[in-house]
Amino acid sequence: MVVIQHEHPLTLVDLNPKYPRDEYVYDDEEDLISNQAFQCPCDRCDLNITFFHRYYYKCNQCDYSLHKLCYELPITLEHTSHLAHTLSLFQNESQQECHVCKYYIWDNQLCYYCSTCMLNICLNCGKNKAHHHTIYHPSHEHPLIPINRENSMMCDACGKHHQGIFYQCITCFLSFIYEDCIFSPKRLLIQEGTCDKFFHTHPLILTYGFPIADQQAKFNPRCRVCDKSFSGYEDFWVYKCEKCRYYAHHHCAYSRSSYLRSKPSESGKSKYYFFERQ
Ligand SMILES: [Zn+2]
Ligand SMILES: [Zn+2]
Ligand SMILES: [Zn+2]
Ligand SMILES: [Zn+2]
Ligand SMILES: [Zn+2]
Ligand SMILES: [Zn+2]
Ligand SMILES: [Zn+2]
Ligand SMILES: [Zn+2]
Structure with missing residues (x-):
């Protein structure tokens, strides 16, 4: 499937114009909380655009949106590894091998293609730098990017060990957060x-730490799910309701099943559903 330039002009949207900001102010702002629930599929890569990407391009005339990064990808490419044709x-x-690095390019991933020679070049090689979505996350003062390979390590959000893709701060190198936890x-x-x-x-509200002084002020509460204390958990994420003094460890409150993330195929379906209803 050829990626074609969109026929209408696109506008850049900023989902979090006040970033970065104080956590406590943040909690009370309904508009920001509802902005955090925003997601829609990107019409180039099929993955969801979320609040954490912060910027995206939107068509004012039809239902068409792009990640900022996907919008910025050039439509054609001249590459030193294949000077004969423009890609x-x-x-x-379907799954293909990159002509340059020999890694697989998966279904639905964007890549550069030479239709004459039927060869593919992945975006990493095509751009000579990684195809990274920058995440603007309220838990950290700097932007975060995904590490481009699988890791097995402790997550700075929940304190648990995970295997998979982690997000990292490339400014201070201090934050390592598992992809499922960060979203x-x-x-x-x-x-x-x-x-x-x-x-x-x-609803419980996510906060990015439970300082000791704060725990003491609340008479050292225990997690409502596992009944363990929050000692040693000061720097990890907590779900809480201050009205009821209800606190839970991030990993206790949050389970994979609870978070309805639409996969690329599902988001594609919902688009068709939108057309059927008209
Ligand atoms: Zn995209
Ligand atoms: Zn349009
Ligand atoms: Zn490659
Ligand atoms: Zn060629
Ligand atoms: Zn985690
Ligand atoms: Zn940082
Ligand atoms: Zn717990
Ligand atoms: Zn409550």
Whole structure:
């Protein structure tokens, strides 16, 4: 499938114009919390555009949106490894090997393609730098980017060991957060992930630390899910409801099943659904 330039002009949208800002102010702002729930599929790479990407391009005339990074990719490419022809930006349809680095390019991934020689060049090689989405996350004062290979290490959000893709700060190198944890929702209904075993009428709000002084001021509460204390957990993320003094470790409150993330194929379906209804 050829990637074609869109026929209408696109506008750059900033989903978090006040970034970075104080956590406590942040908690009370309904518009920012609802902005954090924003997601829509990117019409070039098929992955979701989320609040954490901060910037995206949007068409004012139709239902068309692009990640800022995907928008900025050039449509054609002259590459030193293949000077005979100009390559074009394509969305890959079946798994292919990159002509340069020999790594696989997966289905639906963007790549550069020479239609004459039927060869593909991955975006990493095509751009001579990684195809990284920068994440503007309220937990950290600098932008974060995904490390481009799998790691097995402790996550700075939940304190647990994970295997997979981690996000890292490239300014201070201090923050390593597992991809599933970094996208956990700001506002969570605990009963949705725990099969109603734990129930709380108010949504819990995600905060990025539970300082000792704060714990003491609240009479050293225990986690409502596992009943363990928060000692040694000062720097990790907590879901809480201050009204009810309800606190839970990030990993106790948040389970994979609770967070409804639409996969590329599902987001594609929802687009068709949109057309069917008209
Ligand atoms: Zn994209
Ligand atoms: Zn349009
Ligand atoms: Zn490559
Ligand atoms: Zn060629
Ligand atoms: Zn984690
Ligand atoms: Zn940093
Ligand atoms: Zn717990
Ligand atoms: Zn409550």
